[in-house]
Amino acid sequence: MHCCLCDVLQLLAALAALLLVLVAVIAHVTARKMPNLHRHEEEKFFVASNGEKKPFPSIHDRPEKDLSVVVPAYNEEERLPVMMNEAMEFLEKRQMKRPSFKYEVIVVDDGSSDKTTQVALNYSKKYGSDKVRVLTLVKNRGKGGAVRMGVLVSRGKTILMADADGATKFADLELVEVGLDSLKPWPDNLAISCGSRAHLEKESIATGPAKGKTASKSTIARWIKTAIQEAYKARGLDPLGKIRAHSTRSLSSSWAEKGQASAEQICKAATWSSIHTFTRHYRVNVQSDKDLGYGRKVLQAVVPP
Structure with missing residues (x-):
């Protein structure tokens, strides 16, 4: 009887070990690879407003700006100016009202085949490379990859991701900031506030007595x-x-x-x-x-x- 019980325990232990190995193999096969954070040599530098190449800083450096705006852009030479004009106007006005406010805009050209980089560099020349910098990626990394690469070279205490197509009003940044501020106290001084366009969909739907009727x-x-x-x-x-x-x-x-x-x-x-x-x-x-x-x-x- 004692030997039989030992055999059963040994069998259960073997099955448990086999199951553990099987789970480990499945986890290894199905697990996603870590994102590629390798930077090509060209991606480590930006072109200053005077034409010189200067090295990008690291997100691990001491913050120098209050706000960093990361703009991922892929073949956006036509829509980028609209967004940049609106963003720069808003940020410049905020700085005029509050001179201590410091910001930067980092346009990340995600391997575009058009003149996205040249368009973005025009803003760097106009406002200076301390305010507008262009990171041109050697190859397309996708939106997530472009955002990640921009964040890694940011100098801001707060980092904002803004689409290059200007789908939302840049002034809505204030609403996002209110949401972020409401999360205080932040655990480990880290927090994320996400904007949403859901309210625009609700506003576009007729309500009240006009709902369901033909528009006049x-x-x-x-x-x-x-x-x-x-x-x-x-x-x-x-x-x-x-x-x-x-x-x-x-x-x-x-x-x-x-x-x-x-x-x-x-x-x-x-x-x-x-x-x-x-x-x-x-x-x-x-x-x-x-x-x-x-x-x-x-x-x-x-x-x-």
Whole structure:
């Protein structure tokens, strides 16, 4: 009886050891590899505003700035200026109000094939390389890798990650800072505050008595005018003084006519309820019989007699 019990215990111990080995093998096979933190020699330097190459600092150095803004960018030569203009305007105004406030913006070019680096360097020349630095990665590491590489060379007490496409207002940084401050006291002086665009989705959904109803013409007109104004702002241009909801149709129709599009093609894209509406908003000489005749032709192409 005693030998039998020993055999059972030995068998259980062997099974336990086998199970432990099996778990270790599975863990080794399925475990993700540690991120590649290797930096190429070119990635250890930034170009100063005077054209000289200088070594990046380390996140382990003593902080020199109140805020570091890390901007991962991949083929963002067109959208980056919009975001940078907004960010620099906000940060410069904060510094004017509070001279002790110090910041830096680190644009991380994640192996782009366009002129993202050159665009970012223009801001470094304008504001100085102490405020704007460009880290150009030799190869694409993905957004996470780009953020990580930017953080590793940051000098700020607080580090912010901001997208290069300007999807959110940079001024919302203040809301993120409020959230971060609410976490105090921080364990080991470390904390993370994450921004969310969920509230924008809720705001875009109609509520109250208008929910589920067809939008009125005045509401649609307001949306169109707002979209045109935002498009001008996105390009760094001053919005037109007087914007009408018909601006999009009139402008596109004018270019379509100049491009020798037929009246039928124009009307298919932009229908008009009356000849007066068409001639008033379409870029033609309403006093000309020839142009007025063309207006009637366009109108007749789409409006049933």
